[in-house]
Amino acid sequence: MTERRVLLHTTRIPVRWGDMDAYAHVNNTIYFRYCEQARVEWLEQGGYMVSIDEDEGPVIINAACTFLIPVTYPATVIVRAYAGAPGRSSVMNWYEIGVEGDDRIYAEGSAKVVWMNHASGKSVPLPEALRKRVEN
Known part of the structure; x- marks a missing residue:
């Protein structure tokens, strides 16, 4: 990590048998769900509900994942969510x-x-x- 990153949240998620694909490891799409879960937990712990019923709230405009070692069932994944310096309306997250x-x-x-409104x-x-949480 070259840029200053602040640890926001850590979560543990059991790997389900259905998370696996034909190659006998967790399917690539599921990793995005793991990151999403950590992000939503962090936001909701801060009092920000991730819901269209709110006037304003978070959306993501891009997402990426680099797969280094295959995860297989049974396991419990640990997801660590980090944030960089906030901008006017956005903040970069890493997992x-x-x-x-x-x-x-x-x-x-x-x-x-x-x-977003x-x-x-x-x-x-x-x-x-929220800005203060990621700056500290």
């Missing part, structure tokens, strides 16, 4: 995915979170309390 009982990193991911579809400034 490290590991397996409980193993110190290696199995995958690395990222997503850019943008705060749901009615207009336009970006709005990050909530000040």
Whole structure:
């Protein structure tokens, strides 16, 4: 990690048998779900509900994942979510995915979170309390 990153949240997620693909490892699409779960937990712990029923809220405008070591069932993945310096309406998030009982990193991911007004579809400034959480 070259840029300053702040650890936001760590979560543990059991790997389900249905997460596996024909190659007998977790399907690539599931890694994005693991990162999504960590992101949603972090936001909701801060009081920000991820719901279209809210006037404003987070959306992601891009996502990436680099697969380093295959995860297989049975396992519990550990997802660590990090944030970089916030912009006006966005903050970059990074993820490290590991397996409980193993110190290696199995995958690395990222997503850019943008705060959006749901009615207009336009970006709005990050909530000040959220900005402070990622700056500290």
